[in-house]
Amino acid sequence: MAADPPARLLLCTDLDRTLIPNGRQPESPAARSLFARLVQRPEVTLAYVSGRDAALVAEAIVDYALPSPDWVVADVGTTLLEVAPDGWRAHRGWHQSIGVDWAGRTAQDLHQLLADLSPLDLQEPAKQNTYKLSYYLHLDVDVPSLCAEIERRLELEQLRASLITSMDEQAEIGLLDVLPPAATKLHAVRFLMELLGFDSSETLFCGDSGNDLPVMTSDLPSVLVANADPALMAQLGCSAGERSPRETLYLAQGGFMGMNGNYAAGIVEGVLHFHPQLSGWLAEPC
Template sequence: MKPKILLCSDLDRTLLPNGHQPESPQARPRLRRLAQRPEITLVYVSGRHKALIQSAIEEYDLPLPDYAIGDVGTTIYEIGDKQWHVWEDWSEEIGKDWQGMSQADLAKLFADIKILRLQEPEKQNQFKLSYYASPDLDRETLIPELEQRLKAQGIQASFIWSVDETAQVGLLDVLPKCANKLHAIHFLMEQKHFDKRHTVFAGDSGNDLEVLTSGLQAILVRNAQEEVRQEALRRLPSEYRQQLYFARGSFMGLNGYYSAGMLEGLVHFFPETRAWMEEGGEEMAGEEAATQPCAIYRSRKKNDSYLYVETKDDFSGVPEKLLEMLGKLEFVMKLELRPEVSLAQANTQEVMRMLKEKGYFLQLPSKEYRQS
């Protein structure tokens, strides 16, 4: 029997394509097929509460996970027969840090700090106190002050900071010291008998850094901000350098953003999963073979040369040297390629194949035509 893989992933801007970078159209269908494999135990790890996790699954047509770690690690749900069951053992585990006090009790200790605004009631829970703040909040000064107030009450807490890029607002979560994504994943590993060799986590933002640099096998998707990349490298102990994979794109014609980056990293750590993605995809492959969306660009530097990419304005899979050779690109049109459609200077099926495999196709003048 093949050993199971505990596949843990953040949601927003990791699996969910809700950032400004384009999504590879084939990524989520491949994820759905992968999740059907009996070897995969799928876990969503999110700052969202239960209802928001459920709405994301429905809105983005994500596979139903086996477990969900929600509210930035303060809740764990086991999911079976579409029923979500709270793990009370986890609540008991983390409750010790707050000495019997609740989120509402802690909020009173910070009521005089006007630069913090309480988030909506549905975004709070017994062990999660959440605030909005300015994205450029002076965290180095404020957080030690908050921590000192709590310690005076015998309370052990951790502080999770992140920035919602879309809303341009800072998010501060106050949690029991041991209630975090990393500890929740370790708790799940222990309870369900997964070791580090068969566990992997994917994330994109600052509130994922603790897990990304913990020594667990981890993936930073390509759409992560550069400052997150740099901070991950700064924090990462030298002995764990091989444990963190930075998605680059060009894998199976995918661009490395969102779930495409997670799939790319999964194959890096577990090469056998590539065959699983391909084996289960006969139906999807047949559908994809029928049509192939693409965007066509004309090179202003190199006459009669055209670049085909899968998604308009997404050149992530195109080698930099090739882009330099072509110079400024002028958008020509979007097109749905089909095998029966004829192209003037290229074989349509070859173009479709190259777009799927590499994410781009280069059409040169007929006298110097060659495969890209």
């Protein structure tokens, strides 16, 4: 009898407050080492999917001793890079595919349409790129009304955009990214799946906050770490300590291998929830 083909996994994870323990909740001491053991398997293709730019992703890998990924989706989906031995290479096909949404316009062009909106505080130049326009928002801003006005102005110019809101817990400030509709984390993950030949049963996404919502509400298997933003949990119909109502979404509960379900512990717990047959990977030498 022929042996079963080896399992393989495209593991896509957000960084801040998902893999990186820079939220308010504590990290389980063994969690990152278990994550590293899991993803160094040759069957795993690892992609970091982050709102950070490429330089800050590289900085996080060093600062938090993270495993080197195979791919990096940076700038909330507006940049896709292959991690090669000779450096990180931007994937031209991805950049071309998202550019059509703005009909030749850039983030700077869109900012000119929105610059007089007082709740918008433009982020630093390093946090902008051709297809990513990023603002800070004070916590008392009426976000739904603000987004409705942004959409109205763009519609007058026959432009469409995805408005992605999230929260920087450490700075206690809101974030708003204005992106081409195709430049979401969801589209980037699907692009990677097609490029590398993975199907949904071989793909898993992990996240914690608002810019992960498009993936979490899709049909792709997803993991919400236990320390996830309560606002995102509410949007997804989840509550801390309870099971998700959707089969494709798993909310880490904690208790797995004595860990708390936060950050890397939640990722490992989620991988084994969807793929319990891989549990041996945590014990076997690579």
